Amino acid sequence: MYPVGLPAFYQFTLDHLSWSSLLLLSCIVCLCIALCDHFSDKTDAATAIPGPFILNLRPFFRTRFDFLNWGFKTTGQSLFQFRLLRNNVVVVSGEQGRKDFFNAKGLDLQEGFRVLSGALPFVQGVTSDLRQQRIASIYKRLANVQKSDRLTELIPEIAADCQVMVESWGKSGSVDPFDKIYEIVFQTTVRCLTCSEIANDPEVVARLRRLYDQVDRGTTPATVLFPWFPSPAMVMKLRATKNIYDIVVTAMNVRKQSGVTHNDSLQMLLDAGEEPNMIVGFIMGLLIAGARSTGTIASWLITFLASHPHWRQEALREVQGLIASHAADTSQAPRSASSLLSSLTLSALENHTPILDSLIRETLRVAQPHVAMRRNVGPDMYIAGKIIPTGSFAVYPFSDVHLNPDLYPDPRRFDPLRPAVKEDFGYVGWGGGRVNCLGTRLAKLEMKILAATVLLNHDFKLVDGAGAVPTAQPLPNWNDVLTCRPSNGAFFLKYERSQPQA
Numbered sequence: 001m002y003p004v005g006l007p008a009f010y011q012f013t014l015d016h017l018s019w020s021s022l023l024l025l026s027c028i029v030c031l032c033i034a035l036c037d038h039f040s041d042k043t044d045a046a047t048a049i050p051g052p053f054i055l056n057l058r059p060f061f062r063t064r065f066d067f068l069n070w071g072f073k074t075t076g077q078s079l080f081q082f083r084l085l086r087n088n089v090v091v092v093s094g095e096q097g098r099k100d101f102f103n104a105k106g107l108d109l110q111e112g113f114r115v116l117s118g119a120l121p122f123v124q125g126v127t128s129d130l131r132q133q134r135i136a137s138i139y140k141r142l143a144n145v146q147k148s149d150r151l152t153e154l155i156p157e158i159a160a161d162c163q164v165m166v167e168s169w170g171k172s173g174s175v176d177p178f179d180k181i182y183e184i185v186f187q188t189t190v191r192c193l194t195c196s197e198i199a200n201d202p203e204v205v206a207r208l209r210r211l212y213d214q215v216d217r218g219t220t221p222a223t224v225l226f227p228w229f230p231s232p233a234m235v236m237k238l239r240a241t242k243n244i245y246d247i248v249v250t251a252m253n254v255r256k257q258s259g260v261t262h263n264d265s266l267q268m269l270l271d272a273g274e275e276p277n278m279i280v281g282f283i284m285g286l287l288i289a290g291a292r293s294t295g296t297i298a299s300w301l302i303t304f305l306a307s308h309p310h311w312r313q314e315a316l317r318e319v320q321g322l323i324a325s326h327a328a329d330t331s332q333a334p335r336s337a338s339s340l341l342s343s344l345t346l347s348a349l350e351n352h353t354p355i356l357d358s359l360i361r362e363t364l365r366v367a368q369p370h371v372a373m374r375r376n377v378g379p380d381m382y383i384a385g386k387i388i389p390t391g392s393f394a395v396y397p398f399s400d401v402h403l404n405p406d407l408y409p410d411p412r413r414f415d416p417l418r419p420a421v422k423e424d425f426g427y428v429g430w431g432g433g434r435v436n437c438l439g440t441r442l443a444k445l446e447m448k449i450l451a452a453t454v455l456l457n458h459d460f461k462l463v464d465g466a467g468a469v470p471t472a473q474p475l476p477n478w479n480d481v482l483t484c485r486p487s488n489g490a491f492f493l494k495y496e497r498s499q500p501q502a
């Protein structure tokens, strides 16, 4: 019926109506569509937020935490929906909502992340084509990096990197933890996931970090929603991504041509016969996923240690106790922190650090402004009784559970002694249900060795921009989904070396 009827209707209107009448007609048609949409059977659809959809764009990308909270408040519902241009997005909260969300079969993380986040560098045929098979092989190799044998080998390498970098701070001074702690994590993540040619060259690592920062800065509402449009931000992002790609490919080719083998992730991938695009995808994708989240959490972990002297003492005591009881031969003195930490077993670091574990757990709760994003790849499904049509997106802000005063009284307060919440999905710091972090073991190991290195090397405390002890505790900025820097001013780590150099 449409192919016959519509062209005839168009022809009639073009022949008989003026442009102003056409404009009026178009407006009427749009209004009818909007009204039909409004009055159609919506009993199982989530309530839509009011206002033109164009107003959602900026807040969703720039002040996501405030925007989502405003949506819940305005609609008065635990689920609501809004449009992000062509995309329909349902925002989920509440106990039933998170259960359905995390257990749903048809909700796809990669699709949700690709369309709504755009954080992954985009290289045609490499990271843009992370289809199921390639993703599965990347995850399989990531699991290999985290086998106990490999993590044991990585302990001294991570410890040595941490030691070199904290020594470069000098005897005393102050540093911005969101710059300097992140820098250390970037180095250790490069060490664990790439190759020695890159990890041993501080200039290349620093360049890689700058390039990843450019990719982050190029992730704007426009570049996410119109990836085909060559805006200046998109051009910067593409150029940075191409440069990262070149660094990785060059390292891979040098390794292949030299014929010299090393004990690192690149070698593991080459020896397994992985094809070049998979190797580049592994390194580029996991580096950004791993370094950014571990860097942010580690920066906050050290910030909390600096602002909570009691917990700094407790953590230091734990590390010293660990070394005394688990490290091989602590009698020769003096030994650097890295040498002491290198002789710890993996089991000691993983299973005998209850204080560091609870500090990390609480840091993830208060300083991880993650919004889980998924796309329903079909069929239509329901979350807490509301329909998520095929092709729509469902998002779940971690603030719903982690900043929930019913589950965590005074939720913004950093308190590692909080009892575990028994409710299903009452804590999702490492994910939950069908999607769990696949880098947890590596991230925890990196953070523990880094924290131990800083604790053993320095006395430190938190100061404000004027060098004074701050009157208020630093507050994680939940609107800053990428770096989560404090929302209430600048804070610095003031340190003095306590450990004699080896």
Ligand code: HEM
Residues within 6 Å of the ligand: 109, 142, 286, 289, 290, 291, 293, 294, 295, 297, 298, 364, 368, 370, 371, 372, 373, 428, 429, 430, 431, 432, 434, 435, 436, 437, 438, 439, 440, 442, 443
């Ligand atoms: C402190 C550091 C980290 C935190 C807090 C963290 C947290 C998370 C969370 C919450 C998820 C689930 C996301 C969602 O449901 O939307 C996730 C997924 C994931 N993480 Fe991590 N992560 C960290 C470090 C890492 C590292 C170092 C790697 C890899 C080297 C990594 C690789 C992944 C991957 C591949 C997934 C997706 C899993 C899937 O597709 O099923 N993460 N992470």
